């Protein structure tokens with residue numbers, strides 16, 4: 368295996384403006400579950416800056432700790448060591464400043480599309496007039512293309528439609544940071560593709576700081592400004608950041624023929640493949656049985672003394 372693919376991609380020597388300040392910083396964060404022999408060390412020494420207005424994608428394998436990372440950023444889990452800081456304040460619990468969309472949309476089954484979104488809007492924007500809140504809800508329903516289904520309840524919607532409601536509900540709360548934890552993971556390829564385009568369009572309009580967790584390299588390149596791989600666990604750490612040097616607005620169909628897109632897809636995929644192979648090799652080495660030490664014995668005599676035979 369080539370070691371070169373594990374190295375940080377070379378940055379171009381063009382002078383770039385300084386990156387914007389981080390909105391959230393993870394500093395030397397480690398997290399595991401359980402204790403003693405049953406302890407599962409999931410994340411180890413994670414250092415990550417999520418910059419204001421950027422779209423960052425974390426790509427990684429199943430079980431590497433992606434959801435754990437999102438929950439830490441959301442304040443739903445606390446680090447075992449290290450800290451997570453948002454605008455100079457250590458994150459100590461969940462907050463409406465950080466909106467999350469999970470893979471399994473958790474909609475209230477007795478409320479309609481409008482009702483599910485309005486519930487959150489009414490809670491966050493209590494100080495707005497009824498008319499303002501109504502218009503705000505309608506804007507986000509329209510943004511995700513569900514105006515024709517406002518009166519439907521979740522069981523009357525397809526998976527893709529439910530995920531749109533979930534997205535609209537979180538976007539409508541206007542969080543400072545949007546945390547998308549494999550939001551399209553449960554959808555079929557076609558619906559996934561349509562929703563990718565929609566997220567892209569919405570993000571290009573709103574430019575909210577956004578962190579997307581995904582296992583789909585193409586999706587990460589289409590949407591993000593920067594891609595950071597999460598190496599396989601246990602004790603998963605972050606790999607080198609890959610910068611996505613593709614102009615916006617982006618068009619998925621056109622990107623398929625774009626050389627920068629293809630090169631980046633190869634670089635990220637090769638990195639992930641190499642790092643997984645390394646993790647497997649390390650695992651195999653550490654689980655190999657130690658060599659057995661044979662006792663230093665010398666045979667004395669194989670002859671059976673006379674009279675004892677039989």
Ligand SMILES: Nc1ncnc2c1ncn2[C@@H]1O[C@H](COP(=O)(O)OP(=O)(O)OP(=O)(O)O)[C@@H](O)[C@H]1O
Nearest residue numbers: 400401407409427428429430431432433434435436
């Ligand atoms: N609350 C918990 N208690 C104990 N172990 C947990 C808990 N949550 C996650 N884990 C374990 O932590 C590890 C990482 O899980 P996590 O869900 O963060 O990974 P993931 O990369 O999001 O996985 P997937 O892509 O399959 O959803 C797994 O081994 C999982 O079993």
